Amino acid sequence: GEDVEQSLFLSVREGDSSVINCTYTDSSSTYLYWYKQEPGAGLQLLTYIFSNMDMKQDQRLTVLLNKKDKHLSLRIADTQTGDSAIYFCAERTAGNKLTFGGGTRVLVKP
Amino acid sequence: NAGVTQTPKFRILKIGQSMTLQCTQDMNHNYMYWYRQDPGMGLKLIYYSVGAGITDKGEVPNGYNVSRSTTEDFPLRLELAAPSQTSVYFCASGSRDRVNEQYFGPGTRLTVT
Numbered sequence: 001g002e003d004v005e006q007s008l009f010l011s012v013r014e015g016d017s018s019v020i021n022c023t024y025t026d027s028s029s030t031y032l033y034w035y036k037q038e039p040g041a042g043l044q045l046l047t048y049i050f051s052n053m054d055m056k057q058d059q060r061l062t063v064l065l066n067k068k069d070k071h072l073s074l075r076i077a078d079t080q081t082g083d084s085a086i087y088f089c090a091e092r093t094a095g096n097k098l099t100f101g102g103g104t105r106v107l108v109k110p
Numbered sequence: 111n112a113g114v115t116q117t118p119k120f121r122i123l124k125i126g127q128s129m130t131l132q133c134t135q136d137m138n139h140n141y142m143y144w145y146r147q148d149p150g151m152g153l154k155l156i157y158y159s160v161g162a163g164i165t166d167k168g169e170v171p172n173g174y175n176v177s178r179s180t181t182e183d184f185p186l187r188l189e190l191a192a193p194s195q196t197s198v199y200f201c202a203s204g205s206r207d208r209v210n211e212q213y214f215g216p217g218t219r220l221t222v223t
Binding site: 044 | 114141143145150152153154155158168200204211212213214215216217
C-alpha cells in the first residue's frame with residue numbers, strides 16, 4: 001500500500017540546522033520528493049532523490065534516503081526565517097502520480 | 111509565461127450547488143492533476159490526465175468530474191456540492207520529459223455551507 005508519514009511540527013532557531021523526517025511504505029517508489037508550501041501558496045518543488053541514491057546535496061539542502069528502512073530526511077543548513085513553511089515529502093507511484101505526506105510545519109525563531 | 115493558473119481564488123457554495131474550478135497551463139505539459147488539501151493534511155489526488163482526451167481517477171474522485179479537451183485546460187466540476195468538499199484545491203502540471211517536476215497553481219479555497 002501507499003502511505004507517507006511525517007511529524008507535524010518542528011521548531012528551530014535561526015542559524016541552526018533543521019531535520020525533517022518522513023517514512024513511506026511503497027518499496028517500489030522510484031523517486032522521492034520534498035516540496036515547500038508557504039502560506040496561501042501552492043507547492044514548490046525543493047529537491048528530489050532517485051531511489052538508488054543514499055544522499056543528495058543541493059546548496060543548503062541535504063536529502064538522505066535509507067531505502068531499507070523506507071526513511072527519507074531533509075536537512076536544511078543555516079535555517080533562515082524565510083524557511084518557515086510547511087514541508088511535504090512525496091513518493092512517485094505507478095502512473096507518475098505523487099503520494100504526499102501530511103506535511104511538517106517548520107517554525108524558525110529569531 | 112504564467113505557469114499554472116487557477117480561478118477562482120475563493121468561492122463559497124451552498125449545499126447542492128454546482129461549480130467548475132478552472133485550471134490552465136501555458137507550458138505545453140502533457141500531465142495535469144487535481145489535488146485537494148484538507149486542513150492540516152497532505153494532498154490527495156482527485157483526478158489526473160496524461161494528455162488531451164485522457165483522464166483517470168485518483169485516490170478521491172467521488173463527487174467530481176473532469177475533462178481534458180485541450181492540452182492547456184483541465185477543469186474540475188463539482189456537482190451537488192457537499193460540506194465534505196470544503197477544501198483547498200490545487201491544480202498541477204508536468205512534462206513527460208521532466209517527470210520529476212510538477213508545477214502547482216496557487217489554489218482555490220472552496221467552502222460549502
